[in-house]
Amino acid sequence: MKKQVKHVTIYDIAEKMKISPATVSRALKDHYSISKETTKAVKKTARNMGYLPNTLASSLRSNKTNTIGVLVSRVNRPFISSLISGIEEVANLEGYNIFISQSLDLEEKEIGNVKAMFSSRVDGLIVSLAMETTKFDHFEIFTDRNIPLVFVDRVPDEIEAEKIVIDNFAAAFEATEHLIEQGCKRIAHFGGAQHINVYHDRKKGYLAALQKHDLPVDEKLITYSNLGKDEGFSMTQQLLELENPPDAIFSANDTAAISAIQFAREKGIHVPNELAVVGFNDDYLASIISPSLTTVAHPAFEMGKIAASHLLEQKDKSDLVASKTTVLKTRFVIRESSVRDHR
Amino acid sequence: MKKQVKHVTIYDIAEKMKISPATVSRALKDHYSISKETTKAVKKTARNMGYLPNTLASSLRSNKTNTIGVLVSRVNRPFISSLISGIEEVANLEGYNIFISQSLDLEEKEIGNVKAMFSSRVDGLIVSLAMETTKFDHFEIFTDRNIPLVFVDRVPDEIEAEKIVIDNFAAAFEATEHLIEQGCKRIAHFGGAQHINVYHDRKKGYLAALQKHDLPVDEKLITYSNLGKDEGFSMTQQLLELENPPDAIFSANDTAAISAIQFAREKGIHVPNELAVVGFNDDYLASIISPSLTTVAHPAFEMGKIAASHLLEQKDKSDLVASKTTVLKTRFVIRESSVRDHR
């Protein structure tokens, strides 16, 4: 039976030092009104006694948790984990911790998570929407109370709030135009759920590029899925079985694009000459696969940093914060999967 | 100026219903002593008033946060993010949230994080050690108080606590022996920091396999690093420039192994015939790269699930928990990078 160590409180310190708990509390946070000697002595005693503050009590009283909530689809996706790293870097620098939860792309879970975040009184919330989400009133808990709320990447049009996004339309346009310049005439598109801004805008950019260059739009060449590995395979297979198959694919993410490359490789179809492929995200994989994948570099880490710093700025500005959207630059990275031999 | 919504408390509900806060509190948690009608009425009023519990207050009073702390090196690593997913799955099922923080492989940050976890009164802590960590007394805050503590993967020998690991020795032995069976005679090893159990054991397994097959150990073929992408390149380069270069590499992770493959590919060195490569972890990349990478599948997700469920079991057993180590099975995945043509 191990000895059970009790929690040391400011009262214990006060008692031992024959001073008041208030003085201890102030000394521990370097309150100006406490003398240097007292402060030093208190801190020393606290250390000796193994005192560690109870954040719960402190937060309850002060109405401040020094915690930022982060609500994402799932942490084990390259884009998301980089985003989180960016958030953490800034948060930590400012003395904040982060509280992460996953929606698993389910609306119901997202709603529960938002409530849980509120219940634990996070000082602000950063959200990238679940794939499934179509309603947004669960965020009113935060907006109604002017608790800082920042959306990242997958953002809702329907809410007035701070948003950090990339220009999906422009990036998709550039990517598609690049394929056209390579001489591709029948360009397919792997699209995501169209009620999500990012996938909607990417498709729009794709269509706009086709239109600009007077290429016809063939609905048979446009697919919708959640862009997973398996979907990538099956979509590629179906497209290549068409009587009039595509000569290029612009995929709304890298995962599906990579599956396309793998499928083509297995079938002996040359990438890029028979099938050019462009992805979106610039996952680490993109540079590793052979042929390497042309894609749109998504500044995930930076988005996280900006989201966190904007969130922390909101606190100060009280309630006159205009809803503001920050658009970050993407970078089009041309690699082997799209550059055709000169003919 | 937006209307500022106030927080609704159980007092507000009690007042409106002309009952006591105690009854409200009980009704909201389905306490057996409260009548069905009252319970139903309270819940309805709570919903109408937009009541959301204050977790801080509840936790402070009940001494229970329903939160599991997770302390890892960094979230944006494939192994870690899968581990976290596993933890979250189990935690959520049992009504727990998780609180994540990153040590960035720095001991000092790990120490701070452990204190912060304690201060926020997590009900238990799951840890994968920072690369830098060599002392372990910062965990005594938890062990002294019998707060459940589980180490995963990178675990300390020096602490009596629950541990979840894989058999790194056996896995490394099997991997190395496989290379020997392929006819490799000079097998190099990319090792990690040797004070970390996993890297230490992997090296031991490697050495044991060489010894069993009467192959000499050449220290020049053994490197130590943090096994990053860049290190993988430079180590491969250095090894291949030796007057007597290796014909195989067993790397303690996939990242460095993949760099080795890429380096060889660039230099026109045939993998596996001129240089066979085996990695460790089975990151998603391993199956994508060409030639695909032979590696040891590390059950990250399952480790997370087991860590969480063992942690939650500890709560019940009060203080007679024996320190226990659970060893999970790995799976050796043979792919192209190690299978030589028959000669």
Add this chain to the structure above:
DNA sequence: TTGTAGGCGTTATCAT
């Protein structure tokens, strides 16, 4: 410079 005392929102204890 330091002390006193009330309160943050909830739950546990003891009563009715």
Add this chain to the structure above:
DNA sequence: ATGATAACGCCTACAA
């Protein structure tokens, strides 16, 4: 079945 009250640990006006 319900109510009154204290307590969790800390912070902060107000007082001294």
